[in-house]
Amino acid sequence: MINLETYGWNNRLDQQKHKSIHKALFHGRIAIVHRTRYEVVSEGGVFQCELTGSLLFGKSTSELPCVGDWVIFQAFDDHNGIIVEMLSRERTLYRKKSGTVADRQAIASYVDKAFIVQSLDGNFNVRKVERFRVQICEAGIQPILVLNKADLSVDRKPVDEAIEHLVHQMPVYFTSIHQPQTIREIRASISRGETAIFVGSSGVGKSSLVNALCERTVLATSDISLSSGKGRHTSTRREMVLMDNSGILIDTPGVREFGLAIDDPDSLTKIMEFSDIAESCRFKDCEHVNEPGCAILEAVNNHTLDRKVYESYIKLRKEAWHFSASEHEKRKREKSFSKILEEVKQRKADL
Ligand SMILES: Nc1nc2c(ncn2[C@@H]2O[C@H](COP(=O)(O)OP(=O)(O)OP(=O)(O)O)[C@@H](O)[C@H]2O)c(=O)[nH]1
Ligand SMILES: [Mg+2]
Ligand SMILES: [Zn+2]
Structure with a gap:
């Protein structure tokens, strides 16, 4: 049993x-x-x-x-x-379904921790980390950054610099499937009964990490001798596996694009930890784009806030706004359509 x-x-x-x-x-x-x-x-x-x-x-x-x-x-x-x-859903990770304007796709639910996996062999992209993190936080899931393939000799300095603002926002692990100690550290961060999902681009080593954590081959991984590791999608489905005496791991196929599916664009200010600065903006409804007395723009100008992080925030907020506005429109259309259907039914009944 x-x-x-x-x-x-x-x-x-x-x-x-x-x-x-x-x-x-x-x-x-x-x-x-x-x-x-x-x-x-x-x-x-x-x-x-x-x-x-x-x-x-x-x-x-x-x-x-x-x-x-x-x-x-x-x-x-x-x-x-x-x-x-x-049973009613909790802590569900969604994304915008690719090729649509405002359709959401449920990736997994009842998730406690989400490991954003990137590899140090040229796959590292801090803007993508921010994007994943925003969607993960929106769902009430704890984000964790995993920089995999740490066995490869890569200059870590640019990576360390790029994640400087992120290390205060989430735990960061450097891992390698060839370095058991790094796998043990991740395993220790997942408790019994907890669910952890692995997300990130194809070829970064998500399935390899799940196998290493389970200490057996539960999932297929790509063979490096056969591919450059780029654009090759090995995993084709989301799959849940149980780690012995510990948590539940969900492997996902690599995604090329992870579109935001966020209802409330304003939540981004909080998630990206801009709220404290924004409180000092002159106007309550400041958009932080070109308003006078904007504390965020001032922080960018005096270099207390990285311009690239600010630009990333503006881009993500615009995307979230676009999604929520289209979703709202869609709901309105669906409502009026069901109203028409009701009317037609009513008319038929009256005849
Ligand atoms: N050097 C090195 N190679 C690794 C490491 N982890 C995974 N790999 C290799 O990277 C390749 C891709 O690994 P996968 O686990 O299939 O990657 P994935 O993220 O699951 O990819 P998709 O299923 O396509 O999304 C394989 O050849 C692995 O052996 C690591 O820590 N170091
Ligand atoms: Mg895989
Ligand atoms: Zn402002």
């Missing part, structure tokens, strides 16, 4: 389940999502489940179960079942 507490099941979730009309059924956590099939880890083992029609058609794509979600399911036999209910 599987002890679901090692997968993060707790009293709060238990209470939630007890309020459900489905409380007599099994519950479990989604480990892998295939197109319409979900692998659910439950006390009785791993079940292959589908969704009931009302879940499948009653929810938008981003609301459908993702890796990490807790669900209640009806078992048909020892291996198969149907998901009848999702």
